[in-house]
């Protein structure tokens with residue numbers, strides 16, 4: 333697909349057409365490369381748990397063993413199956429989203445009540461690893477959108493904040509309005525992200541080396557889904573982070589206009 337038209341650079345009609353054509357081919361090239369990369373990443377992410385499950389199962393079947401050995405292999409396999417199921421569910425969601433097949437409500441949603449709900453949920457999630465979840469400033473804010481999706485977005489950020497925190501760390505959720513915008517933020521004191529990786533964490537399947545070393549849990553798809561949800565609300569997600577100090581993820585969404 334790397335064929336290009338070679339035409340003189342004269343600013344005539346043909347010259348302009350040729351340059352438009354070359355530009356289009358260039359963009360197609362990039363898209364095809366991304367699709368190939370994505371397919372290869374997806375296959376790899378699904379192949380790894382399969383290899384682990386096969387290896388463990390073969391090993392335990394090689395000779396008779398105490399019942400407990402079978403039990404622990406089944407438990408570990410169940411964990412891998414859960415992870416694969418999550419990857420496949422998230423992939424299905426993203427592919428439906430890519431094809432424009434995900435239905436989105438456009439109703440008034442109170443972010444303030446959403447934050448309070450997620451805060452209660454997160455408090456329980458944090459308890460296991462002794463991570464304190466706190467509320468920062470929470471101002472009233474209503475946006476136009478899909479409450480379930482917004483809930484999923486915020487929960488995902490809070491789950492990440494807890495997942496990438498150290499035991500006894502603190503996670504803070506805040507909500508403020510600024511002009512015509514609502515700003516939701518989730519701050520942690522966790523492992524952080526090196527500057528080079530910051531733009532890449534939103535790419536499908538990308539996980540930092542630090543995250544992989546910190547936990548096996550994770551699919552690398554959550555932030556891609558969060559970005560899709562934020563953008564479907566005409567919003568965006570930003571991140572600031574310092575390795576070893578922590579990260580803040582901020583979601584900015586336009587407030588609902590009173591007439592909307």
Ligand code: ADP
Nearest residue numbers: 492493496533539540543550551552553554555
């Ligand atoms: P995952 O399931 O791996 O958490 P995400 O798409 O949610 O996937 O996040 C992608 C990557 O971004 C993570 O693997 C991790 O490297 C990084 N990341 C996300 N949130 C945080 C956080 N709060 N602190 C540090 N790193 C994070």
